[in-house]
Amino acid sequence: MKIFAYEKADSPEVAVRNIDSDAARFIAGGTNLLDLMKLQVETPTKLVDISRLNLASIDEREDGGLTIGAMVPNSDLAADPRIIAGYEVLCRALLAGASGQLRNKASTGGNLLQRTRCYYFYDTASRCNKRAPGSGCDAIGGTNRILAVLGTSDQCIATHPSDMAVAMRALDAMIVTLKADGDRRRISIHDFYQLPGETPHIETVLERSELITHIELPAPPKGKQAYRKVRDRASYAFALVSVAAVIAVEDGKIASASLAFGGLGPMPWKDAAVEAALVGHAPTDDAFRAAADALLAHAKGYGTNDFKIPLARRALIATLRDLTGA
Amino acid sequence: MQFTINGRGYEADVDVRTSVLDLCREHLGLTGAKKGCDHGQCGACTVLINGRRVNSCLTLAVMHQQDEITTIEGMGQVGNLHPLQEAFVRHDGYQCGYCTPGQICSAVGMLDEVQKGWPSHVSGNLADPAFDDSEISERMSGNLCRCAAYPNIVDAIREVGRAEPEGRTADEKDAAMVEEVLA
Numbered sequence: 001m002k003i004f005a006y007e008k009a010d011s012p013e014v015a016v017r018n019i020d021s022d023a024a025r026f027i028a029g030g031t032n033l034l035d036l037m038k039l040q041v042e043t044p045t046k047l048v049d050i051s052r053l054n055l056a057s058i059d060e061r062e063d064g065g066l067t068i069g070a071m072v073p074n075s076d077l078a079a080d081p082r083i084i085a086g087y088e089v090l091c092r093a094l095l096a097g098a099s100g101q102l103r104n105k106a107s108t109g110g111n112l113l114q115r116t117r118c119y120y121f122y123d124t125a126s127r128c129n130k131r132a133p134g135s136g137c138d139a140i141g142g143t144n145r146i147l148a149v150l151g152t153s154d155q156c157i158a159t160h161p162s163d164m165a166v167a168m169r170a171l172d173a174m175i176v177t178l179k180a181d182g183d184r185r186r187i188s189i190h191d192f193y194q195l196p197g198e199t200p201h202i203e204t205v206l207e208r209s210e211l212i213t214h215i216e217l218p219a220p221p222k223g224k225q226a227y228r229k230v231r232d233r234a235s236y237a238f239a240l241v242s243v244a245a246v247i248a249v250e251d252g253k254i255a256s257a258s259l260a261f262g263g264l265g266p267m268p269w270k271d272a273a274v275e276a277a278l279v280g281h282a283p284t285d286d287a288f289r290a291a292a293d294a295l296l297a298h299a300k301g302y303g304t305n306d307f308k309i310p311l312a313r314r315a316l317i318a319t320l321r322d323l324t325g326a
Numbered sequence: 327m328q329f330t331i332n333g334r335g336y337e338a339d340v341d342v343r344t345s346v347l348d349l350c351r352e353h354l355g356l357t358g359a360k361k362g363c364d365h366g367q368c369g370a371c372t373v374l375i376n377g378r379r380v381n382s383c384l385t386l387a388v389m390h391q392q393d394e395i396t397t398i399e400g401m402g403q404v405g406n407l408h409p410l411q412e413a414f415v416r417h418d419g420y421q422c423g424y425c426t427p428g429q430i431c432s433a434v435g436m437l438d439e440v441q442k443g444w445p446s447h448v449s450g451n452l453a454d455p456a457f458d459d460s461e462i463s464e465r466m467s468g469n470l471c472r473c474a475a476y477p478n479i480v481d482a483i484r485e486v487g488r489a490e491p492e493g494r495t496a497d498e499k500d501a502a503m504v505e506e507v508l509a
Contacts, residue, residue, distance in 0.1 A: 006342040079444040095447040099468025235467035
């Protein structure tokens, strides 16, 4: 690990001011950042410790939603009775991720900013446009079993690894930030992540010193919720494919649907065409197949990850059957 | 830097890069917590920080100067073992023993999480999770045992956590194995 300067911030305002170069990083739980620093994938010259900021509470809002402090550990979020009662998809997604030890340390804000587990991103001897822009991509044409089939570019086929963020997309979360100039932003999670295109090293719309302070969930949605994760082991493994679903059926028809997917794309994936194929239709296999067609219309396999395309289709249909009893 | 480990104060002159694991092992002579992968994947380094189980390899010592750190050395001593240590001995919950300090620290933290009613990935009812063998396995999945002593580890934890047994007890399994060998 390269040496760095360490500063502990005692307020969000101090924290954002202390990020004074492109090589400075916030550290909260550190479970991903330190992993990457040990491998010198990340080589920050300064760490600003935000782990003790007063951003660790979950508060109810007047509109029936919740405001989650960015420092709330993943474990605490999953165990909160209000999350269990109103946002089962989020609870299930959190519990499907990592291990008990990691969830105790990992923060809500940090989980949103996890980096890809692409083998070539982690291996500093490989070419990777995300780690070293312009160097090339050894994943394309390489072993890409765990990598993306949607939203890729010829520069990068990495997947976003988070389970939590997939559920938050299905729940239409808002991300609240603080910038160095003191301005605050509320960013929809749907606008938060960026596709790789020609710049796979840029993953979100966050500016250099911008700090996630809170995540807002709207009031609990109508209908049933589920998170289905398909992975290589029964526990403690990243998703090959995951489906976060919130579906309401009224009078024999799907009244509302919100679906997001993990393991398929460079960001927690959501496509309005999937929901359009479902809403207003009876919950039948015909509608479910149409939704899968919509999801995968532009899917592209890269060899060893081709299996993800039929796997995503089956995982989506199985989730929809479970939730609607079809 | 100053630290509180197993209820005792320590002072150490360490680099900011030092993990809690390296602090304990390399600087303070507390070699109970083990370094397996050093990347948070194996759980051999598990310790409790303020009562919560964490991977000590993936956390910086400098960030934990005000916290209560508990390692396996603080769980029990020879002649005065922690109930989980006793249960691991009784159920033969190890072979080489390298993962055992992490397994036991993790199990202590895990049983506390169960006590608090925290759900897991395999909980049917998230608001009132059951506690059985599948829950133990899921909740302990962050601790690998390359000797694959898992059945006996589950037996030990079940006994101390008073989980509902599934299928046969360890003694029944042993008896069946003896019968098989004799036949």
